[in-house]
Amino acid sequence: MALMTESRLERLLSQGHFVVSGEIGPPKHTSPEGILHHAELLKDYVDAANLTDNQTAIVRMSSLAAAVHVLRAGVEPIMQMTVRDRNRIALQSDLLGAYSLGIRNVLCLTGDHQSFGNHPTAKNVHDVDSIQLIKIVKDMRDDRKFACGEEIKEHEPRFFIGAAANPFADPFEFRVLRLEKKIKAGADFIQTQCIFDMERFERFMALVRERGLHKKAYILAGVMPLKSAKAARYMQKSVAGMIVPEEIVARIEKASDPREEGVAICVEQIKHLRNIEGVAGVHIMAVMWEEIIPTIVKEAGLYPRPSVD
Amino acid sequence: MIVAEPKPLAEVSELIGEARKILVVGCGGCVTVCLAGGEKETGILAASLRMLRKKEGKTLETLEVTLTRQCDPEYVQLLDKYVTEDVEGIVSLACGVGVQFLAERFNKWVVPALNTKFAGGAVEHGVWEERCGLCGECILHQTGGICPIIRCSKSLLNGPCGGSQGGKCEVNPDLPCAWQLIYDRLKALGKLDLLLEIRPPKDWSKARDGGPRKVVREDVRM
Numbered sequence: 001m002a003l004m005t006e007s008r009l010e011r012l013l014s015q016g017h018f019v020v021s022g023e024i025g026p027p028k029h030t031s032p033e034g035i036l037h038h039a040e041l042l043k044d045y046v047d048a049a050n051l052t053d054n055q056t057a058i059v060r061m062s063s064l065a066a067a068v069h070v071l072r073a074g075v076e077p078i079m080q081m082t083v084r085d086r087n088r089i090a091l092q093s094d095l096l097g098a099y100s101l102g103i104r105n106v107l108c109l110t111g112d113h114q115s116f117g118n119h120p121t122a123k124n125v126h127d128v129d130s131i132q133l134i135k136i137v138k139d140m141r142d143d144r145k146f147a148c149g150e151e152i153k154e155h156e157p158r159f160f161i162g163a164a165a166n167p168f169a170d171p172f173e174f175r176v177l178r179l180e181k182k183i184k185a186g187a188d189f190i191q192t193q194c195i196f197d198m199e200r201f202e203r204f205m206a207l208v209r210e211r212g213l214h215k216k217a218y219i220l221a222g223v224m225p226l227k228s229a230k231a232a233r234y235m236q237k238s239v240a241g242m243i244v245p246e247e248i249v250a251r252i253e254k255a256s257d258p259r260e261e262g263v264a265i266c267v268e269q270i271k272h273l274r275n276i277e278g279v280a281g282v283h284i285m286a287v288m289w290e291e292i293i294p295t296i297v298k299e300a301g302l303y304p305r306p307s308v309d
Numbered sequence: 310m311i312v313a314e315p316k317p318l319a320e321v322s323e324l325i326g327e328a329r330k331i332l333v334v335g336c337g338g339c340v341t342v343c344l345a346g347g348e349k350e351t352g353i354l355a356a357s358l359r360m361l362r363k364k365e366g367k368t369l370e371t372l373e374v375t376l377t378r379q380c381d382p383e384y385v386q387l388l389d390k391y392v393t394e395d396v397e398g399i400v401s402l403a404c405g406v407g408v409q410f411l412a413e414r415f416n417k418w419v420v421p422a423l424n425t426k427f428a429g430g431a432v433e434h435g436v437w438e439e440r441c442g443l444c445g446e447c448i449l450h451q452t453g454g455i456c457p458i459i460r461c462s463k464s465l466l467n468g469p470c471g472g473s474q475g476g477k478c479e480v481n482p483d484l485p486c487a488w489q490l491i492y493d494r495l496k497a498l499g500k501l502d503l504l505l506e507i508r509p510p511k512d513w514s515k516a517r518d519g520g521p522r523k524v525v526r527e528d529v530r531m
Binding site (some may be wrong): 065084089110112113116117124126127128130131133147164165166168169170171174177178180181184185232240241272 | 356462463464465466467468469470471472473474476477479480486489492493501505506507508510513
């Protein structure tokens with residue numbers, strides 16, 4: 001299959017590698033030191049890393065700027081872009097800017113509601129939704145057109161387009177259809193919500209295969225190492241769109257070393273996911289625990305990472 | 310209808326300042342139905358303001374009139390005879406439309422006595438809920454008669470976000486997910502195919518982003 005973009009991630013996926021992506025959260029200040037440190041840490045263990053876009057609606061360094069920092073540190077960035085804070089004009093403008101700075105992957109998202117963040121009285125924009133954004137990025141690339149239909153006369157942005165899927169949100173059956181809409185709109189790769197309920201994810205993937213969606217886009221399964229019983233309980237009770245089975249929380253609660261148990265569970269999950277037909281890689285979300293990623297990648301048998309050349 | 314609720318008495322009292330004579334105007338439209346600004350509420354507000362002033366050792370004269378509607382110049386002009394030189398302020402118990410119509414007609418200090426909330430209806434006695442986002446281009450035929458513009462916290466058009474779980478919105482566990490409702494309804498009606506179409510970005514210029522909107526009906530103009 002001919003490559004559509006200069007994305008390293010696309011190249012690896014097209015070559016059939018089981019890819020590993022990570023996640024780096026930008027800081028609530030202006031120093032890139034922390035993200036550069038994380039980039040250095042992840043560099044040899046992931047094929048690309050997401051830079052979150054004001055996640056949970058808390059003001060942070062922009063994902064675009066953070067993506068440029070990690071790119072310079074040698075990590076391929078996946079710039080997250082939500083439709084919560086920018087209208088179609090700002091989104092397209094930032095796409096042009098990001099591409100000009102060397103960013104080649106974008107993940108198109110709705111974004112957490114502002115009521116969760118530190119500016120709950122802000123107006124959300126939602127001028128377009130995530131599916132519409134996917135199509136905008138695709139049309140800029142494949143039709144060389146802005147969202148208004150105007151031609152991009154030269155140097156169109158050519159992004160490898162990502163989208164999210166949440167098999168743990170409802171209505172369950174519609175999640176697969178919504179995934180299909182995202183792929184139809186132009187998503188090239190998909191990153192899923194953190195998977196803890198493996199049985200439900202298996203059912204989701206069966207429906208995905210039934211509709212042949214795994215052949216139309218690369219699906220990266222989301223995992224998250226749990227650092228403590230408290231963190232597990234928090235994910236179970238307080239995070240929207242998440243299902244954490246009681247047995248996982250109990251395992252960590254009973255463990256003499258909860259961190260070690262958290263890593264062990266995550267590694268088991270990755271090994272399991274690797275054998276599910278249609279799963280093209282894993283996306284490891286080690287929020288506030290980025291330094292554990294090398295251990296997980298090694299123990300899951302995914303080290304060393306392939307080189308593109 | 311437009312649903313509104315009364316401002317606290319202390320706030321209205323502060324808004325009229327040192328005025329010694331005021332006109333308190335009720336509205337017989339929506340705000341009468343939602344028990345916020347009809348004849349009864351107008352009488353209560355005027356009396357409460359007078360009592361408050363009396364406690365402060367001051368006097369306040371009030372005139373009370375309730376119009377059929379404040380959103381219609383035909384009725385608003387009926388106030389002309391009450392708006393005399395000595396009236397120092399007008400308190401409107403209408404929605405924001407009525408307040409503005411009064412301010413447009415009279416060269417007086419006009420203040421709102423209500424907070425205008427939304428376009429909705431009563432779901433039980435004493436409980437009103439928003440139903441219409443006034444987006445200017447109705448899409449209820451695409452969504453089984455359930456409005457995602459106003460009932461989805463993000464006004465999404467292509468189905469539920471990742472935060473919908475167990476039929477509830479991520480924003481609040483008491484809030485039904487509009488898209489779960491839409492999905493259930495279209496499924497029951499055998500019209501799920503409506504949800505598979507990729508809906509293009511909405512034309513928000515027909516909503517609130519192009520200055521005040523206007524409807525002109527040549528067929529009924531005089």
